Amino acid sequence: MSRSIAPELVTVADVLEYDLDSVPVDPRGRVSYLERFIHGEIYKARPDIMAVVHSHSPSVIPFGATGIPLRPLYHMSAFLVGGAPVFDIRAASGAMTDMLVKTPALGAALARTLGRAPVALMRGHGAVVVGVALPQVVFRSVYTEMNAKLQAQAMALGGPVTYLDPDEARQAEASIAGTLGRPWELWRKKALSR
Secondary structure, X not given: OEOOOOHHHOOHHHEOOEOOOOOXXXXXXXXXXXXXXXXXXXXXXXXXXXXXXXXXOOOOHHHHHHOOOOOOOOHHXXXXXXXXXXXXXXXXXXXXXXXXOOOHHHHXXXXXXXXXXXXXXXXXXXXEEEEOOHHHHHHHHHHHHHHHHHHHHHHHOOOOOOOOOHHHHHHHHHHHHOOOHHHHHHHHHHHHOO
């Protein structure tokens, strides 16, 4: 992870290596993100995961606060077929907090809520998305936001929404898995051209 800095300003020199307890290996005076425990505790709980994204995705936040489940209605978001559990930090901590996952205990509680899912919503905060590699986790992050926006639009139309059937979703996810390199190369090129 980078040191505590605005994401668009991150350079290679800002990247810190952390151990699984979220302790920087060589901080060299650089300040760490408060919420680094999100990542460390998920990696501890999920050895199959090699990439974690935490974001404050605006279209996703309402689904974590309303009790309306985030469900896949778009083939690109088929990975959401098992649902996206909601982490409520107030329930996890047993008290009012500043909403930040800034302790190992809160990170572990978030990891338990995530379970085997690819996405967990964080009430009033955002989401955490996981994957086996960086291209997959970025893809899932982008399409979690897009699906949330599309689902809200579909629900606003007032009729019944037809979500992906579990079998449809499994087939779509399998087909799309082989094409992750296509959007990844575009996103990578855009990021490196800044």
